[in-house]
Amino acid sequence: MWSPQMGWGRTAPSVSRVIKPLDVAGIEAAVMSGSAVIARGLGRSYGDAAQNAGGAVLDLATLNSIAWGEAGIVTVGAGLCLRDLINDAVPRGWFVPVTPGTSWVTIGGAIAADVHGKNHHRDGSFGAHVLRIGIVDGRGDRLDLTPSDERFWATIGGMGLTGIIIDATVQMIPIPGRHMTVSTRRTADFDSTVEALMSADSARYSVAWLDSLATGAACGRGIVTFGEHSSDAGAGKGDAVAAPRISAPEIFPDQLLNRRTVAAFNSLWFRLAPSHRDGQRQSLAEFFHPLDAVAHWNRVYGTRGFLQYQCVVPAGELEILRRIFTRFVDAQVPSFLTVLKRFGAASNAPLSFPIPGWTLTLDIPTDVPGLPAILAAADDLVTHAGGRLYLAKDSRMPARLMPLMYPRLGQWQAIRDAMDPNGVFTSDLGSRLGLLRPGRG
Amino acid sequence: MINALGQPQRILLIGGTSDIGLAIVSKLATRDTEVVLAGRHLDALHAAGAHLGDAVRAIDVVQLDVADTASHAHVLGEQFSRDIDVVILAAGVLPEQGQAMADPHSAVESLAVNGFGAASLTLLSHQLLAKQGHGQLVLLSTVAAARPRPSNFIYGAGKVMLDFLGQGLVESPDPRVNVLLVRPGFVHTKMTVGMPAAPFSVSAARVADCVAQWSASARRSRVIWVPSLLANVSRVLTMLPLAVLKRLDR
Numbered sequence: 306m307w308s309p310q311m312g313w314g315r316t317a318p319s320v321s322r323v324i325k326p327l328d329v330a331g332i333e334a335a336v337m338s339g340s341a342v343i344a345r346g347l348g349r350s351y352g353d354a355a356q357n358a359g360g361a362v363l364d365l366a367t368l369n370s371i372a373w374g375e376a377g378i379v380t381v382g383a384g385l386c387l388r389d390l391i392n393d394a395v396p397r398g399w400f401v402p403v404t405p406g407t408s409w410v411t412i413g414g415a416i417a418a419d420v421h422g423k424n425h426h427r428d429g430s431f432g433a434h435v436l437r438i439g440i441v442d443g444r445g446d447r448l449d450l451t452p453s454d455e456r457f458w459a460t461i462g463g464m465g466l467t468g469i470i471i472d473a474t475v476q477m478i479p480i481p482g483r484h485m486t487v488s489t490r491r492t493a494d495f496d497s498t499v500e501a502l503m504s505a506d507s508a509r510y511s512v513a514w515l516d517s518l519a520t521g522a523a524c525g526r527g528i529v530t531f532g533e534h535s536s537d538a539g540a541g542k543g544d545a546v547a548a549p550r551i552s553a554p555e556i557f558p559d560q561l562l563n564r565r566t567v568a569a570f571n572s573l574w575f576r577l578a579p580s581h582r583d584g585q586r587q588s589l590a591e592f593f594h595p596l597d598a599v600a601h602w603n604r605v606y607g608t609r610g611f612l613q614y615q616c617v618v619p620a621g622e623l624e625i626l627r628r629i630f631t632r633f634v635d636a637q638v639p640s641f642l643t644v645l646k647r648f649g650a651a652s653n654a655p656l657s658f659p660i661p662g663w664t665l666t667l668d669i670p671t672d673v674p675g676l677p678a679i680l681a682a683a684d685d686l687v688t689h690a691g692g693r694l695y696l697a698k699d700s701r702m703p704a705r706l707m708p709l710m711y712p713r714l715g716q717w718q719a720i721r722d723a724m725d726p727n728g729v730f731t732s733d734l735g736s737r738l739g740l741l742r743p744g745r746g
Numbered sequence: 747m748i749n750a751l752g753q754p755q756r757i758l759l760i761g762g763t764s765d766i767g768l769a770i771v772s773k774l775a776t777r778d779t780e781v782v783l784a785g786r787h788l789d790a791l792h793a794a795g796a797h798l799g800d801a802v803r804a805i806d807v808v809q810l811d812v813a814d815t816a817s818h819a820h821v822l823g824e825q826f827s828r829d830i831d832v833v834i835l836a837a838g839v840l841p842e843q844g845q846a847m848a849d850p851h852s853a854v855e856s857l858a859v860n861g862f863g864a865a866s867l868t869l870l871s872h873q874l875l876a877k878q879g880h881g882q883l884v885l886l887s888t889v890a891a892a893r894p895r896p897s898n899f900i901y902g903a904g905k906v907m908l909d910f911l912g913q914g915l916v917e918s919p920d921p922r923v924n925v926l927l928v929r930p931g932f933v934h935t936k937m938t939v940g941m942p943a944a945p946f947s948v949s950a951a952r953v954a955d956c957v958a959q960w961s962a963s964a965r966r967s968r969v970i971w972v973p974s975l976l977a978n979v980s981r982v983l984t985m986l987p988l989a990v991l992k993r994l995d996r
């Protein structure tokens with residue numbers, strides 16, 4: 306009956322009952338069952354957002370309908386996997402308005418975390434393109450919510466704690482074909498990386514990979530890529546995003562990813578990149594979801610797991626971001642997935658992560674010596690800058706930082722409490738960060 | 747909720763003045779951890795709390811008489827109104843063997859603490875952690891529970907009850923609760939000060955290290971000996987003829 310649940314980082318598991326409702330009536334029954342519940346998508350959040358110790362998690366994989374309307378408006382089940390939506394949409398000339406770095410997420414997960422992609426500086430986060438959501442609230446009532454309703458915005462980025470999303474109507478974007486035209490710039494240091502990103506602002510998609518272990522004059526060197534959708538004259542057919550080609554086995558030794566191996570990987574990666582290239586053609590999958598080529602790549606981190614540290618600081622606080630990054634470099638924290646990206650305008654949702662500014666992301670094995678202190682120091686700088694950490698990635702931040710990082714937390718909690726007066730929706734993340742009502746387990 | 751770095755948010759130490767218990771708390775806690783110290787004498791608890799000082803976020807003290815089993819449900823129930831990530835049961839008394847033999851009443855009083863009291867707190871904590879849905883339960887047993895020794899079998903008799911229960915919980919685990927049954931050898935603490943150190947003695951800090959190591963990535967219940975060599979030694983001890991044991995036991 307009890308089944309262990311973990312996030313993508315494979316840390317801090319807890320046990321829950323897994324309920325697989327067949328339809329909306331099944332969801333209503335689960336909400337009214339008297340047990341605490343939380344929705345779970347594909348478990349791609351890194352920490353404990355989709356875990357519910359001693360309660361129930363709802364697996365909504367059966368809610369995977371796709372219904373096309375006019376002009377790229379599509380209504381989809383919350384359990385639908387983003388890659389299935391992409392594969393259905395691309396042949397029709399449409400694409401998802403926002404995609405995270407993996408296509409293995411559900412619509413429910415994309416809304417509940419208000420995910421962002423490489424186009425955030427231009428197009429905002431996922432919630433900005435959602436026209437309507439259907440949810441089951443804490444009373445077991447079915448609600449249709451639109452952007453004029455504060456409950457809509459509490460649910461966008463609300464990490465599943467306002468209700469179970471059952472479906473959503475999304476405005477897709479038109480694309481000329483299934484390819485991308487990509488430019489690449491290799492940058493020598495932090496300043497030139499930032500500059501390259503700024504100059505790429507007009508590109509629809511842009512992102513920078515950083516070498517987190519390069520020191521001295523090379524500190525902050527990286528590879529900036531930007532891309533646009535393009536037509537596919539002469540290209541073949543097939544799924545826009547194909548199934549993974551290989552799968553990582555369950556047998557990686559602990560500490561495989563250490564300073565030495567990651568440093569070797571990082572410099573190789575840096576050297577392999579072209580110093581300046583324009584007009585390269587890539588498939589959608591190559592450009593948006595390169596990591597999806599290897600299923601279960603999170604196993605590479607061994608039994609102790611890993612975490613992702615993703616912060617954002619306001620645009621004017623670039624110097625603090627540089628300090629945060631430099632501290633990770635000085636501590637020689639081995640991260641082979643280090644990403645710098647510019648964010649555009651914030652969403653109306655109180656718990657949505659992106660704010661206009663700079664976001665930095667590092668993947669870090671949990672057994673790095675001294676890691677708690679390194680992260681605590683980074684937290685202090687982020688908070689000092691008026692920045693915040695991303696809840697979908699977090700697995701360790703102290704609860705006391707929550708109201709500092711998310712000043713609209715109280716407003717969100719009031720809406721949430723009204724939507725869920727009996728406290729049905731709970732998660733490990735919610736209780737760890739004090740998002741639930743006090744005095745409740 | 748214990749986070750990805752194995753850091754607990756709230757710890758309850760039963761036997762709030764125990765050196766081993768406090769050593770474990772210092773090892774597990776961060777500056778964001780709340781600590782609750784439960785024990786009989788509030789003054790002593792406050793003093794113990796002051797010792798932890800600024801290393802933790804907050805310290806609460808609560809009065810609890812281990813021998814008064816009727817009061818346990820109420821006291822623990824109140825503490826569990828908010829999540830507790832780790833319960834450490836370190837309460838116990840060390841009766842002087844000769845005196846306890848001479849005064850059976852005092853011997854039974856020690857059994858009420860080390861045996862029945864500890865059993866009550868173990869079972870209640872386990873139940874409350876299971877109801878909460880997650881948590882760790884650390885039970886401090888002793889090598890003295892492995893084999894009656896002439897010098898301390900009255901102490902051992904009480905600890906046997908705790909040890910047996912702990913072993914039972916480890917061997918028939920509830921997936922919501924991770925139980926650690928710790929069997930240290932002779933530990934240098936204020937409880938044992940002035941006593942001759944037995945072989946395989948350890949420091950409280952060493953016990954704490956072993957508990958922390960388990961706690962940081964606890965995925966299952968376990969029995970551990972500190973030092974680990976004691977596992978084998980105790981196997982020998984239980985088979986040892988009494989005559990040899992007596993000579994070893996000074």
Ligand SMILES: Cc1cc2nc3c(=O)[nH]c(=O)nc-3n(C[C@H](O)[C@H](O)[C@H](O)COP(=O)(O)OP(=O)(O)OC[C@H]3O[C@@H](n4cnc5c(N)ncnc54)[C@H](O)[C@@H]3O)c2cc1C
Binds near residue numbers: 406
């Ligand atoms: C390799 C990789 C790359 C990533 N890149 C990015 C990125 O570029 N940008 C970005 O923003 N994120 C990124 N992420 C994070 C990921 O997009 C989010 O964590 C997303 O929420 C995961 O979706 P999921 O379906 O797996 O949801 P889960 O992880 O299962 O759940 C996440 C949250 O959504 C809630 N939820 C899920 N379904 C529902 C529902 N039906 N109703 C209500 N609540 C629901 C859960 O309760 C939980 O709080 C990445 C993750 C990985 C593993």
